[in-house]
Amino acid sequence: MSELLKQPVVKDVPPKGDDLSAWYTAVCLRAELVSYAPVRGCVVLRPFGFGLWENLQRELDARFKASGHENAYFPLLIPESLLMKEAEHVEGFAPEVAWVTQGGTEQLTERLAIRPTSEVIIGTMYAQWIESHRDLPVLINQWCNVLRWEKATRPFLRTMEFLWQEGHTAHASAAQAREETLKILDIYHDFSDTVAALPVYAGVKSESERFPGAVETYSIEALMPDGKALQSATSHDLGQNFAKAYDITFADADKTIKYVYTTSWGMSWRMLGAVIMAHGDDRGLRIPPKLAPVQAVIVPIVRSEDRRALEKAPALLAALQKAGIRARLDDRDQKPGWKFAEWEIRGVPLRVEIGPRDVGNGTVTIVRRDKRKGEEGASRTVPIADIVRAVDAALEEVQANLYAQAHEFLVSHTFVVKERDEFLERCRNRSGMIDIPWCRRSECEAFVKSETGATTRNLRPLDADARCVACGEPARTRAYFAQSY
RNA sequence: CGGGACGUAGCUCAGCUUGGUAGAGCGUUCGCUUUGGGAGCGAAAGGCCGCUGGUUCAAGUCCAGUCGUCCCGACCA
Numbered sequence: 001m002s003e004l005l006k007q008p009v010v011k012d013v014p015p016k017g018d019d020l021s022a023w024y025t026a027v028c029l030r031a032e033l034v035s036y037a038p039v040r041g042c043v044v045l046r047p048f049g050f051g052l053w054e055n056l057q058r059e060l061d062a063r064f065k066a067s068g069h070e071n072a073y074f075p076l077l078i079p080e081s082l083l084m085k086e087a088e089h090v091e092g093f094a095p096e097v098a099w100v101t102q103g104g105t106e107q108l109t110e111r112l113a114i115r116p117t118s119e120v121i122i123g124t125m126y127a128q129w130i131e132s133h134r135d136l137p138v139l140i141n142q143w144c145n146v147l148r149w150e151k152a153t154r155p156f157l158r159t160m161e162f163l164w165q166e167g168h169t170a171h172a173s174a175a176q177a178r179e180e181t182l183k184i185l186d187i188y189h190d191f192s193d194t195v196a197a198l199p200v201y202a203g204v205k206s207e208s209e210r211f212p213g214a215v216e217t218y219s220i221e222a223l224m225p226d227g228k229a230l231q232s233a234t235s236h237d238l239g240q241n242f243a244k245a246y247d248i249t250f251a252d253a254d255k256t257i258k259y260v261y262t263t264s265w266g267m268s269w270r271m272l273g274a275v276i277m278a279h280g281d282d283r284g285l286r287i288p289p290k291l292a293p294v295q296a297v298i299v300p301i302v303r304s305e306d307r308r309a310l311e312k313a314p315a316l317l318a319a320l321q322k323a324g325i326r327a328r329l330d331d332r333d334q335k336p337g338w339k340f341a342e343w344e345i346r347g348v349p350l351r352v353e354i355g356p357r358d359v360g361n362g363t364v365t366i367v368r369r370d371k372r373k374g375e376e377g378a379s380r381t382v383p384i385a386d387i388v389r390a391v392d393a394a395l396e397e398v399q400a401n402l403y404a405q406a407h408e409f410l411v412s413h414t415f416v417v418k419e420r421d422e423f424l425e426r427c428r429n430r431s432g433m434i435d436i437p438w439c440r441r442s443e444c445e446a447f448v449k450s451e452t453g454a455t456t457r458n459l460r461p462l463d464a465d466a467r468c469v470a471c472g473e474p475a476r477t478r479a480y481f482a483q484s485y
Numbered sequence: 486c487g488g489g490a491c492g493u494a495g496c497u498c499a500g501c502u503u504g505g506u507a508g509a510g511c512g513u514u515c516g517c518u519u520u521g522g523g524a525g526c527g528a529a530a531g532g533c534c535g536c537u538g539g540u541u542c543a544a545g546u547c548c549a550g551u552c553g554u555c556c557c558g559a560c561c562a
Binding site: 096231 | 486518519520521522523524552553554555556558559560561562
């Protein structure tokens, strides 16, 4: 048999390396994360996909709460007159705002924007709520949907309507606002590392990549297998820009009236797109255990004359669930091989097999999704009495291994470049994250973009005097350049 | 929003050039045999040929418009 024919055959999922776009879309649909809806640019988030979102939500929300934030909910619609107040902000979002112009059968006298983000409506409310320095800080987050009239869309990465969380805080001083902005950046970084198993670069955005109306924007940036970067979350220090536009003032301890300093920050379901693309393989998804809606699926193997495995399985399921493991029993009338393939496409981290052999021996077989079939450590057989401990341990191993693989990819595709020609060529051919000393000039960035398609992803402090690799001017920062999603 | 491709069964597609009875594979349903890597045989169901209009005795097929999808750019989380 040829090497080609020995490869596992996966129906409906093209090889990841051939065409990442085709693979990505096929996997999202085939794993039943999303369906296309009869609405342009929108998707239905199916139960398995929503399960991913719920886990992201639970993990992030816990971190927000632990750092003193509370959840609230603000309206979907924003009156046009309010939206227009912050000039830079309006200009940034104008091309992608959708408008409600009619209510019932009557034309509205004032158009209502469907929120593309909620700085405006939340800022307006903060102006009413905040009077004294004793009212600060205000630390509020909301989980909601937003709408942006996108021209080209893909599941999770860019849809017109998407789910996200947006935090909005108000502070008495610039230093406190900056501290908050960075604290949230750390939370996103930690979430990405420990839950999504996705190493990222965190840093500040260049001027041209900054959020409309922000003083500084910070981001975490992940690297995708095709060498393009994916901005996975942003945290904005808005300074007093929004406070001045929406008149958010407070009486300080020194009896003077001052504008507050605000921040805003968000992570969307785009993060799930990053997880799908970064971790998946030719057999489908590989979901980090901490995000997986189903962490372990029990597949009983029965024969017509021997159905004992099916009888044993519910007790295994109960044991796992009692230990807090998100387990599922697949007792459908399908062949085992069919179920193996099905759950692999869906990226369930562990499969627990119990068949006649296991029943005889009092064991179960645990198979890891992150490893290839036959790879060392891919499967282990353990006594039934040890199932909870063994599954827990294996889940941790999968989580750690997915991170390690993604980390290896990021490190091996980050290039510290000193020569201009090499820099431009690596930007052009999507080598990965191209790390250079940079002059921080918008003209320089614009030139690189027009030449190669790459822009700065984010910046961090310069460690030693150097010249900008792109243009030769004195460098003022280090920058990661890459083409981006 | 520019360039390109495409909308026919749940899915992947053939049929269109040259107008004349709606097709295949996979999937689905039922039955029997199977079950440690996507089973076999038999039977069945399943279609406003994206939508609107035009040409024609006759349109899946030709023409126009429209909506949607995918790819490549520009824009964006």
